[in-house]
Every structure is written in structure tokens, then in C-alpha cells.
């Protein structure tokens with residue numbers, strides 16, 4: 001059965017949710033960033049990493065989500081099979097990887113974005129990150145107007161957005177109340193039994 005290497009509350013929560021939605025057996029292994037255990041399966045020392053039984057390893061959240069949705073078409077988590085539906089899947093996966101996730105890095109790890117070690121310099125990097133993150137939530141909120149899910153039907157892309165929405169809810173001024181459609185997506189996902197199972201597992205319950 002596949003093994004998912006995850007860190008608590010991280011972007012690895014997305015494939016963790018998707019594996020629960022699929023419902024086939026899998027193992028979830030909690031790891032620390034940069035630990036020898038994680039470095040052995042992902043030289044970047046980052047999560048998520050998926051390992052198949054034969055030892056094949058896949059990294060990058062977007063690739064793992066796409067792989068899982070294609071491996072399990074019966075779970076209907078791709079957002080649709082038409083040319084344009086597939087393009088929308090790739091579009092929003094790229095948005096979450098390159099725009100949304102990347103916007104959080106200066107917030108989480110300001111020291112990677114300035115060589116100035118002063119608290120003041122780092123606070124400025126965090127503030128710049130907040131502006132960037134707000135921009136991405138505004139884009140997502142606009143897209144979600146009148147929609148239940150990001151694609152056509154519940155998909156891996158909603159799972160991908162979920163951990164990032166949780167970060168925004170916790171870290172941003174306003175706690176995302178400025179983005180009611182994003183909050184509605186959060187609440188819809190948070191009410192999902194599979195998502196609750198993952199949240200329980202990740203919090204050690």
C-alpha cells in the first residue's frame with residue numbers, strides 16, 4: 001500500500017485528505033522537516049512525499065494529487081475529463097503551488113528572503129508576504145463566487161487549497177472574513193468526515 005510522508009498542518013494535508021477520500025489502504029508517516037527519515041525519501045527534506053510499494057517515490061504536492069486522481073478515476077476527484085476541465089485542474093494546481101503556497105514562504109520563513117538578520121528587516125518581509133497572500137485569496141474568492149468547489153465537483157484541488165486556507169485563517173488579519181467564498185469552502189471541507197479524520201490524525205488524536 002502507498003505511504004504518505006506528512007508533517008502536521010503542512011501542504012501534505014492535501015494528499016492526506018485525498019487518500020482518505022479514495023478510501024484504499026495507505027500508511028501515513030509523520031515526519032519532521034529535514035529529518036534523516038524524510039531526507040531518505042526526498043532530498044529536499046520537504047513534504048509531501050508519496051512512496052509506492054515497489055519503492056517508487058513521488059514528490060511535489062501538485063504531481064502527487066494529479067497522480068492520485070488519475071490512479072483512482074473511480075473516486076471522481078479530477079474535476080472532469082474534458083480538455084478544458086483538465087486545463088482548469090492544471091491552472092488551479094499551478095496557482096496553488098506557485099502563487100498561493102509561494103506567497104506564504106516569506107510569512108513562514110522570512111530569514112530565507114533577506115540577509116538582514118534584524119527583527120525589523122524580517123518583519124518587513126513578513127508584511128510583504130501578507131500582502132501577497134491577500135492577493136491570492138482575493139483571486140480565489142472571486143473565482144469561487146457562485147461555485148461550491150474550485151473545479152467542476154469536489155476535487156483534489158479543493159483538498160490542495162484546504163491547508164493553505166487554514167494557514168490564512170490562522171495568520172492573516174481578518175482571519176479571511178474578507179473572503180466569504182473562501183471561508184465557505186473551508187467550512188464545507190471542514191465538515192467532511194474524511195477531512196475530520198485527517199485533522200484528528202494529524203493532531204495526534
Ligand SMILES: N[C@@H](CCC(=O)N[C@@H](CS)C(=O)NCC(=O)O)C(=O)O
Nearest residue numbers: 010011033045046047048060061062
Ligand atoms: N514545491 C513543493 C514544496 C514542498 C514544501 O516546501 N513543503 C513544506 C511544507 S508545506 C516543507 O516541507 N517545508 C520544509 C522546508 O522548506 O524546509 C511541493 O509543492 O510539494
